[in-house]
Amino acid sequence: HYNEPQQPRMMARSKEEKEQRRLEAKERAERRKADKVSKATSSARIAGDSATDDKTKASQPNPNDLRNNIPLSKKHNAELPAVNLPTDALARIMRFLPARELGALSLTCVGFNYSLGACRVSHLASRLMRRQDSVGLWGDKGGNGDVCLVGGLELCGGRKEAQEILERSLVSGGDTGRLVSKKMKASSKKKDGSAGHADADEYPGYARFVEEGTIGYSAMQCSRNAVFPTHLQGRFASCSPEHTLLRIGGGGNTTSGPGGSGTATWGVGKRGQLGHGNRDDESQPRLLLGKIGWGIRIVQVAAGGGLVRVAHSLLLTSTGRVLSFGTAQYGQLGHGYDAGKQLSDCLRPRYIEALKHEKCICVAAGELHSGAVTVDGDVYTWGEGFCGQLGLGDRRPHLLPEQVTLGGLEDECVSNMSCGCRHTLVVTEEGEVYSWGLGRFGVLGRSYTDFTYNNDIGMVVPEGEAGQVQGLAVRPPPMPAAQIDAAVEAANADGVNDLINSLDALNLTLDDPSDQCYPVVIDSLKGFRAVGVCAGHRHSMVLDENGGLYTFGSGASGALGHGDLLGQEFPVKVLEFEKNNIRIHQMSAGVDISMAVSTTGHVYAWGKATDGRIGLGLGRNEITIPRLVDMGEEKFKAVDVECGYVHSIIIGLDGSVYQCGGVGTDGKDDGQQYLDTEEGTRPGYPANLSGYNIWHRIAEPNEKVIKQKWTKYGKYELKGRSKMMNEGVRSIG
Numbered sequence: 107h108y109n110e111p112q113q114p115r116m117m118a119r120s121k122e123e124k125e126q127r128r129l130e131a132k133e134r135a136e137r138r139k140a141d142k143v144s145k146a147t148s149s150a151r152i153a154g155d156s157a158t159d160d161k162t163k164a165s166q167p168n169p170n171d172l173r174n175n176i177p178l179s180k181k182h183n184a185e186l187p188a189v190n191l192p193t194d195a196l197a198r199i200m201r202f203l204p205a206r207e208l209g210a211l212s213l214t215c216v217g218f219n220y221s222l223g224a225c226r227v228s229h230l231a232s233r234l235m236r237r238q239d240s241v242g243l244w245g246d247k248g249g250n251g252d253v254c255l256v257g258g259l260e261l262c263g264g265r266k267e268a269q270e271i272l273e274r275s276l277v278s279g280g281d282t283g284r285l286v287s288k289k290m291k292a293s294s295k296k297k298d299g300s301a302g303h304a305d306a307d308e309y310p311g312y313a314r315f316v317e318e319g320t321i322g323y324s325a326m327q328c329s330r331n332a333v334f335p336t337h338l339q340g341r342f343a344s345c346s347p348e349h350t351l352l353r354i355g356g357g358g359n360t361t362s363g364p365g366g367s368g369t370a371t372w373g374v375g376k377r378g379q380l381g382h383g384n385r386d387d388e389s390q391p392r393l394l395l396g397k398i399g400w401g402i403r404i405v406q407v408a409a410g411g412g413l414v415r416v417a418h419s420l421l422l423t424s425t426g427r428v429l430s431f432g433t434a435q436y437g438q439l440g441h442g443y444d445a446g447k448q449l450s451d452c453l454r455p456r457y458i459e460a461l462k463h464e465k466c467i468c469v470a471a472g473e474l475h476s477g478a479v480t481v482d483g484d485v486y487t488w489g490e491g492f493c494g495q496l497g498l499g500d501r502r503p504h505l506l507p508e509q510v511t512l513g514g515l516e517d518e519c520v521s522n523m524s525c526g527c528r529h530t531l532v533v534t535e536e537g538e539v540y541s542w543g544l545g546r547f548g549v550l551g552r553s554y555t556d557f558t559y560n561n562d563i564g565m566v567v568p569e570g571e572a573g574q575v576q577g578l579a580v581r582p583p584p585m586p587a588a589q590i591d592a593a594v595e596a597a598n599a600d601g602v603n604d605l606i607n608s609l610d611a612l613n614l615t616l617d618d619p620s621d622q623c624y625p626v627v628i629d630s631l632k633g634f635r636a637v638g639v640c641a642g643h644r645h646s647m648v649l650d651e652n653g654g655l656y657t658f659g660s661g662a663s664g665a666l667g668h669g670d671l672l673g674q675e676f677p678v679k680v681l682e683f684e685k686n687n688i689r690i691h692q693m694s695a696g697v698d699i700s701m702a703v704s705t706t707g708h709v710y711a712w713g714k715a716t717d718g719r720i721g722l723g724l725g726r727n728e729i730t731i732p733r734l735v736d737m738g739e740e741k742f743k744a745v746d747v748e749c750g751y752v753h754s755i756i757i758g759l760d761g762s763v764y765q766c767g768g769v770g771t772d773g774k775d776d777g778q779q780y781l782d783t784e785e786g787t788r789p790g791y792p793a794n795l796s797g798y799n800i801w802h803r804i805a806e807p808n809e810k811v812i813k814q815k816w817t818k819y820g821k822y823e824l825k826g827r828s829k830m831m832n833e834g835v836r837s838i839g
Contacts (some may be wrong), residue, residue: 368399409472653689
């Protein structure tokens with residue numbers, strides 16, 4: 107290891123070369139001289155010195171020096187043309203900025219920061235109001251003349267209503283512990299009425315929440331062009347039959363982004379699906395610790411589980427990484443075997459290392475399987491595949507994520523996906539819908555071939571067989587029911603290995619050529635462009651680009667919304683919405699219940715309404731046609747809804763969180779009577795969770811570290827060495 111000798115510099119051998127080198131040296135000297143003059147000019151501008159000598163005026167500054175174009179003081183900053191624009195003109199410019207860039211601009215320029223207070227109403231209205239024609243003329247009574255950036259939404263009727271929504275967003279949820287800026291604190295003490303725009307510092311955070319809820323825009327850090335799908339399950343909340351995940355909290359410092367970056371969980375925790383490091387139940391939302399929301403920004407949540415005493419959870423970060431925790435019995439966490447070839451439950455969030463080289467933009471959790479969509483449009487699945495729900499061409503369990511390439515899906519660019527009980531749905535950027543998994547009840551929305559042995563093993567039905575479809579989907583299994591039950595019990599009790607052994611004993615194979623085991627496009631949906639899908643327990647939903655809603659599968663309890671209890675093998679449009687000219691913006695399918703949010707912010711529900719699980723009161727049982735949910739507030743607007751089994755979650759435009767029904771914890775009965783809600787809550791109707799708002803920034807809670815004391819066992823450890831030696835001497839004496 108030594109330094110190689112430097113090569114001697116080549117000397118000029120001719121007069122032409124010498125003259126060329128002399129001219130180059132002269133040019134470099136002139137550039138250095140111009141740089142010095144430029145620095146002197148900049149110093150004079152900073153000091154405000156207007157008297158410059160003739161030599162400086164005559165000199166030409168270096169055009170490549172970008173520092174000459176940068177404002178160097180507040181005086182020059184105030185002279186910028188953009189800052190001197192009229193308020194209405196500045197508002198028209200700023201409303202085209204996404205919330206992320208709007209916040210960056212307000213932090214960079216003081217002039218824009220103070221101008222934001224007057225422009226935020228116009229910025230908000232452009233994301234909530236409907237555009238009626240191509241030139242952007244408004245047909246509402248407000249007549250503000252703004253251009254709407256979101257086609258089809260009618261969440262706001264004018265500037266006055268936008269102002270009311272903005273003010274309500276700051277106080278909704280009650281005492282949430284919201285953090286405020288120093289400017290807001292200082293302005294709140296003034297009594298001269300100058301504090302009207304002080305809360306504008308908080309507006310970029312609220313605008314970010316609105317953009318995610320309306321147009322689905324949420325800039326990801328994994329790629330400059332990576333954004334969320336427009337319609338996505340689990341954007342703010344996700345429900346399983348036993349637990350709930352909610353994006354809330356975070357934003358306590360400048361590194362974690364706005365509020366809504368953290369996650370709160372509550373419900374049954376026996377399987378570790380709450381992520382708090384234990385198996386305790388939680389009756390109230392409790393924030394996850396470990397820097398989630400304060401350093402690790404969460405952009406989507408997915409709660410998986412069903413009626414077979416298993417549950418797990420998935421979290422998607424802004425960097426495209428996926429965390430999972432909960433039951434690992436069937437490989438649905440994606441971590442594979444741990445030490446000793448065991449599938450151990452995870453009690454705290456843990457990164458899926460098999461996906462560390464992939465940047466994901468969507469995650470989905472079913473009952474026993476999970477899935478993810480990457481920024482390139484690829485689909486990965488893992489977990490239990492006994493019903494073909496993984497789409498990998500077999501019925502084997504896969505403990506690590508594997509890409510789905512069959513059925514032509516490898517050549518498609520998938521935008522989002524949804525996992526149901528035993529089936530999976532995806533929608534491509536071209537608007538095509540693919541389905542695979544157990545076709546019972548017609549949840550695939552298409553015809554399919556039977557498995558090698560025709561049975562519906564492992565499908566748990568909560569209320570008998572009412573509402574099932576007729577035909578291929580429900581052919582009686584050729585095997586005795588006792589053998590099927592034995593295999594199911596072995597799977598639920600001991601896991602994947604015993605399930606495979608049980609199948610071998612029955613001379614069954616996990617290789618299956620059925621088209622239920624790989625993706626197949628739903629042909630009946632090719633007449634329109636789909637933008638969203640939702641897979642429930644035993645029914646499915648598809649949303650088209652015009653706001654039309656299609657349902658298929660089991661019609662138990664009226665979950666399809668067609669006015670009867672019949673099932674459908676193929677997608678059928680919900681005519682109640684079309685008849686009343688109602689367009690749907692977001693939807694969710696649970697266990698025999700369905701809910702949807704219209705483009706006007708109204709919430710509709712149908713299906714099993716027992717115990718107020720869908721917010722339609724306590725006296726109703728089966729609702730077969732969509733009904734408007736009474737939120738108790740005339741001006742309430744919703745942006746998202748999620749369904750579970752005995753409860754559901756509604757997210758308001760102001761960031762408030764409402765719950766219908768409730769999961770019983772610690773052995774208590776199901777219901778919302780144990781929630782901390784606002785006063786005046788009506789039984790059976792949506793209850794506002796007090797102290798919670800999606801977009802509010804809050805301080806990071808401190809995790810209590812419990813020091814464990816050593817437990818001493820045996821006579822030697824209890825008495826100590828010296829005392830034991832003394833007793834030994836006495837016994838010898």
